[in-house]
Amino acid sequence: MEPLQSMDVVFYFVTDWDRAKKFYGETLGLREVYSTDEGGWAEYDTNTPVRLAIHRTQPGQAVTKGGATAIFTVANADEAKADLEKRGVNFDGKIREIPGIMRLGTFLDPDGNKIQIYQNLSKGS
Numbered sequence: 001m002e003p004l005q006s007m008d009v010v011f012y013f014v015t016d017w018d019r020a021k022k023f024y025g026e027t028l029g030l031r032e033v034y035s036t037d038e039g040g041w042a043e044y045d046t047n048t049p050v051r052l053a054i055h056r057t058q059p060g061q062a063v064t065k066g067g068a069t070a071i072f073t074v075a076n077a078d079e080a081k082a083d084l085e086k087r088g089v090n091f092d093g094k095i096r097e098i099p100g101i102m103r104l105g106t107f108l109d110p111d112g113n114k115i116q117i118y119q120n121l122s123k124g125s
Helices: 017-026 077-086
Strands: 009-014 030-036 041-044 053-056 072-074 094-096 102-108 114-120
Touching: 009 017, 017 030, 017 041, 041 077, 077 102, 077 114
Parallel strands: 009 053, 072 114
Antiparallel strands: 030 041, 041 053, 094 102, 102 114
16 A cells, blocks of 8 residues: 555645734635634635645744645636736746647745646647
């Protein structure tokens, strides 16, 4: 039997609890499914079995950038990018494409954590 069964949650440490909750809930439009201000933990529905969570740092705790990357599937990368930009999200450039495979856009949350949007171009999907 394999020890790992499935992925449950991907989480990021955040330095500003209220700013992060606003970004994930309002700016990105993710539905909060659990939150505890006392524990500094919030989980968001991603329309998949995997939830995205944020975890408040302790005073003086630094956030290490460049860890995990959350990737969200979108129907159309250009439309999703335009919609998110209207909400104040700044992408790191143009949508990149691997012809016939995928289109990918990258942006950062307020703490510098990497998030991507992904459009599948493969014919089998």
